[in-house]
Structure formats: C-alpha cells, structure tokens
Amino acid sequence: MGSVYEPVDLEREALEDLKAFVDKLLSKPAPGSAGPTGTWRLYKPVIDSVKCIRCGICWLYCPDDVINWAPRELPVVDYIYCKGCGICSNVCPVKAIDMVLEGE
Amino acid sequence: MRVKVLMGNTAVAEAVRMAGVEVISAYPITPQTIIVERIAEMVERGELKARYVRVESEHSALAVVYGASASGARVFTATSSHGLLYMYEMLWWVANSRLPVVMAVVTRAIGPPWNIHSDHQDALTVRDAGWIIGFASSVEEAFDMTLQAYRVGEDRRVLLPVMVALDGFTLSHTCEPVRLPEESEVRGWLPPREPLPFKLEPGSYFAVGNLGPDEVTMELRWYIWRAMERAKHVIREVSADYARRFDRSVHGLIEGFRVEDAKYLVVLAGAWSGDAMEAVDMLRDEGYPVGLVRLRYVRPFPVEELRELASSVRAVLVVDRAVSMGHMGVIAGDLVSAVRGKVTVKNVIAGLGGVDVSPDDFKTMIKGFIEEYESGALDSWFYTEWYMPWVRRG
Ligand code: SF4
Ligand code: SF4
Numbered sequence: 001m002g003s004v005y006e007p008v009d010l011e012r013e014a015l016e017d018l019k020a021f022v023d024k025l026l027s028k029p030a031p032g033s034a035g036p037t038g039t040w041r042l043y044k045p046v047i048d049s050v051k052c053i054r055c056g057i058c059w060l061y062c063p064d065d066v067i068n069w070a071p072r073e074l075p076v077v078d079y080i081y082c083k084g085c086g087i088c089s090n091v092c093p094v095k096a097i098d099m100v101l102e103g104e
Numbered sequence: 105m106r107v108k109v110l111m112g113n114t115a116v117a118e119a120v121r122m123a124g125v126e127v128i129s130a131y132p133i134t135p136q137t138i139i140v141e142r143i144a145e146m147v148e149r150g151e152l153k154a155r156y157v158r159v160e161s162e163h164s165a166l167a168v169v170y171g172a173s174a175s176g177a178r179v180f181t182a183t184s185s186h187g188l189l190y191m192y193e194m195l196w197w198v199a200n201s202r203l204p205v206v207m208a209v210v211t212r213a214i215g216p217p218w219n220i221h222s223d224h225q226d227a228l229t230v231r232d233a234g235w236i237i238g239f240a241s242s243v244e245e246a247f248d249m250t251l252q253a254y255r256v257g258e259d260r261r262v263l264l265p266v267m268v269a270l271d272g273f274t275l276s277h278t279c280e281p282v283r284l285p286e287e288s289e290v291r292g293w294l295p296p297r298e299p300l301p302f303k304l305e306p307g308s309y310f311a312v313g314n315l316g317p318d319e320v321t322m323e324l325r326w327y328i329w330r331a332m333e334r335a336k337h338v339i340r341e342v343s344a345d346y347a348r349r350f351d352r353s354v355h356g357l358i359e360g361f362r363v364e365d366a367k368y369l370v371v372l373a374g375a376w377s378g379d380a381m382e383a384v385d386m387l388r389d390e391g392y393p394v395g396l397v398r399l400r401y402v403r404p405f406p407v408e409e410l411r412e413l414a415s416s417v418r419a420v421l422v423v424d425r426a427v428s429m430g431h432m433g434v435i436a437g438d439l440v441s442a443v444r445g446k447v448t449v450k451n452v453i454a455g456l457g458g459v460d461v462s463p464d465d466f467k468t469m470i471k472g473f474i475e476e477y478e479s480g481a482l483d484s485w486f487y488t489e490w491y492m493p494w495v496r497r498g
Contacts, residue, residue: 010334014261021327022301025201027314034315 041084058088117142119250176299199234204257221458366395383466
C-alpha cells in the first residue's frame with residue numbers, strides 16, 4: 001500500500017530533519033539568550049563580605065549561574081543577568097545575603 | 105522457537121528482557137502491575153542487567169525514563185488509566201524531545217466511578233502528543249509489538265516514543281500460547297540503541313527545550329509530524345521483516361479479516377477484535393458479505409490503507425471503545441476524516457468501562473447496521489449509537 005513517502009527520500013529527509021530538530025531543541029549555555037534579565041529584578045542580592053564564609057553554596061544554587069566564585073573567595077553577583085529570585089539569600093548558611101529593594 | 109503459555113503482562117515483561125532494556129522505572133497500577141513486578145524479579149535475579157528505579161508517582165516514572173533515554177539508554181515503563189493521565193505532562197516532554205521511550209499501556213477505564221476493567225479511553229485520550237500508539241489483540245502480539253516498538257521508535261527515520269496498548273484483563277491477565285523466539289535471534293534482529301537524537305553525558309553541556317522564539321515550538325512540532333508520517337512506512341517495513349524472521353502472519357498498520365469481496369466493513373482495535381471476527385464468520389455463513397479491519401496502530405493513523413479498503417465497500421461500521429464527548433467515537437472520528445465522505449460510516453460506542461461485548465453482541469450490531477443500510481435508513485453517517493442492550497427506554 002503506497003505511502004506519501006518513498007523509502008529513498010525517507011532516509012535523506014530523516015537525517016536532514018534530525019539535524020535541524022536537534023539544533024532547535026538543544027541550546028548551549030551562553031549569556032543573554034533572553035536579553036539582560038537583570039532588568040526583571042525587583043530585589044537585589046547584596047553580599048556582606050564580613051559575614052560571608054566563602055563556602056560557595058550561593059554559587060552552587062543560583063539557577064541562572066550568575067554568581068562568580070572561586071574556592072575561598074568572596075562571590076560576586078553579575079547584576080546584568082541576576083533576576084533577583086532570592087535563592088542565594090535563602091540558602092546562605094550564615095545569612096550573608098540581603099535582598100534589597102531596587103532603587104533604595 | 106518454543107511455545108510457552110503466558111499472560112499478556114508476562115509476555116510484555118519477557119519482550120522487555122529480550123530487548124535488553126537498560127533502565128526501567130514504574131509505579132504500580134492495576135491491571136499493569138504484573139509487568140513491572142515480573143521485570144523487577146528479572147532484574148533481582150540478574151536475568152536482565154538493568155537499573156530499576158522506584159518512584160513515588162507515574163509522573164516521576166516517565167520523568168526518570170525520559171532522563172535515562174536522553175542519556176542514550178534503552179528504557180521501559182508501563183502504566184494504566186489514571187497513571188497514564190498522571191503522566192500526561194511528561195508524555196509531551198518525551199514526544200517533543202523525540203526520545204524513543206517504550207511504554208506498555210494496559211488499558212483500563214478512567215473514573216469516576218472507580219473501575220479497573222478495560223476500555224480504550226486512557227490510551228486514546230493521549231493520542232495527540234506525538235507517541236506512536238499500537239493496539240495488540242493477542243498475547244503473542246503484545247510480545248511482538250513490544251519488540252517492534254524498539255526497532256520502530258529507535259529507527260533514525262522515526263525517533264519517536266511508542267505506546268503498546270493491551271486490554272486490561274482480557275489480554276493482560278489471560279493466558280495464551282506464545283511462540284517465543286530465541287534470545288539470540290532477537291538480539292540479532294534488534295541492534296543496540298544508537299544514542300539519538302542527542303546524548304546527555306558528563307562533559308557535554310546543553311539544555312533541552314530552553315525558552316526560545318515561538319517559531320521554534322511550531323517547527324519542532326512540524327518535525328515530529330514528519331517523523332510520524334515516516335513512521336507509517338517504517339512500521340510496515342519493520343513489522344513485515346519481523347513477520348518473515350519469526351514466522352508471523354500479521355504485520356503492517358492494519359489487519360484485514362475476510363475483506364476480499366466484502367461489501368461491508370467493521371473497523372475496530374484491540375482484544376475484542378477476536379470476538380468481532382467470530383461474529384463476521386457467523387455472518388459470512390449466513391451469507392452477509394462482511395469483512396473486518398483491525399487497526400494495529402491508531403497513531404500514525406492508517407489513512408492510506410483505510411481509504412483504499414473503504415473505496416470498495418458500501419458502508420463502514422466503526423465500533424469504538426472510547427468516545428470524544430461532543431463528537432463521536434475516537435476511531436470513528438479519525439476514520440471519517442480519512443475516508444472523506446467516500447463511504448457511509450456508522451459509529452457504535454460499546455464496551456465502555458469493560459462491559460463485556462460477546463460475538464453475539466457484535467453479530468447484533470453488524471446485522472443491524474447492514475439492515476439499516478439496505479433499508480436506506482443509514483443516511484446520516486455522523487449519528488453515533490450507544491450499544492447498551494441492558495438499558496430499556498421509551
Ligand atoms: S538572586 Fe537569584 S539569580 Fe540573583 S544571584 Fe541570587 S540566586 Fe542568582
Ligand atoms: S552562601 Fe553565603 S556564606 Fe556562602 S559564599 Fe555565598 S554569601 Fe558567602
């Protein structure tokens with residue numbers, strides 16, 4: 001029984017489709033695919049360098065990977081992309097991150 | 105090849121073992137539970153070298169095999185009814201990522217009221233997500249379809265998830281002889297899975313389905329659409345190859361029964377097809393020129409096959425075990441659009457909630473349909489009748 005597709009075309013079409021499909025479905029991390037998302041922020045995480053014990057937990061938890069941190073160093077938030085979700089402030093074991101209303 | 109007497113559920117578990125499935129995750133639900141219990145025993149005894157992940161819900165079960173499939177593993181899960189509905193969101197993640205997950209759906213009515221018996225509402229309710237959906241009609245076919253599901257779904261021309269539906273109790277818990285191929289033969293026929301369409305692994309970093317332009321959503325669905333069209337060809341090819349290799353008589357998207365010279369066709373899917381075939385035999389003996397088409401797959405829908413068969417008959421009777429409220433039986437709706445007004449179609453809804461439909465019931469339905477057609481009473485194809493002989497009205 002005839003199908004709309006012939007086998008020879010199937011192979012070629014399928015491979016072309018697959019490549020295009022994967023290109024569209026997958027994305028590699030890169031800055032700013034949705035623009036400077038820092039403009040969405042209502043509250044800004046501010047790290048108290050005295051309280052901070054440099055554990056890196058905030059770096060680990062930030063869902064947008066916008067905290068830069070190296071072992072034993074003070075984390076630095078990239079405010080261009082930080083959306084102000086407050087997760088870092090929540091997970092900080094010594095409450096070293098305050099969420100401060102933007103514009104204050 | 106040796107013959108073993110197996111229940112539908114056990115036969116599916118056996119196919120999973122022979123397919124060398126690597127990751128299984130499932131949550132128990134009647135009437136499916138025995139499948140995943142048998143697989144758990146196989147893993148425990150070391151007969152199947154696989155990771156078996158226990159979870160707290162069906163949503164998680166499908167999420168686990170989604171992740172495992174994305175990392176290149178051959179995976180399996182099984183569910184029924186409410187469990188399938190609980191998976192609904194993940195069905196779309198799997199389909200839209202084109203991961204060749206295989207899932208057995210042991211069909212069962214959806215409540216309320218609570219009901220563990222079979223109708224086809226669960227499997228057909230999820231038909232638009234992008235899964236290939238097959239309906240077995242015997243224990244042996246449940247075994248065969250499960251193996252074929254891996255070859256079809258993992259084929260580079262397809263790359264789509266596959267659902268194998270088998271009727272609760274009438275197949276899942278019923279013993280029938282199954283001609284089992286040797287494991288080595290199956291391994292020869294079903295090569296290991298290629299990690300396509302992509303592979304998640306340590307060291308590679310990418311996100312699946314990240315927020316993007318709206319056009320991407322539409323384009324991805326279009327690729328799935330095309331893969332589904334190609335799947336028609338691949339199912340015909342793979343099932344024919346399987347039939348040759350393992351000496352089976354049935355293959356393709358449909359099975360025709362006494363369709364030669366038939367003037368009337370009965371169309372349906374699932375285990376009750378056997379009862380309907382008995383009715384067709386009885387009616388043939390009485391001189392009625394009736395044949396039957398059993399849909400082996402409802403997605404992709406066998407449009408070409410049905411259009412060709414419908415063009416040579418006077419009228420078609422679709423017997424549905426699932427209904428699309430506000431329109432008609434699910435298969436009837438699809439069939440009517442496939443044959444595009446070329447033939448008169450009557451639709452009967454029967455067997456919902458597992459209500460038994462015997463060969464005699466089918467005989468009554470089919471005879472009524474032919475008599476209505478011949479008396480000229482069957483002029484409105486969109487009229488859907490409910491077969492409930494125990495209800496007296498008027
Ligand atoms: S507020 Fe949210 S986005 Fe911003 S640095 Fe903290 S965790 Fe990251
Ligand atoms: S979690 Fe708190 S203490 Fe730890 S590095 Fe971040 S700010 Fe400092």
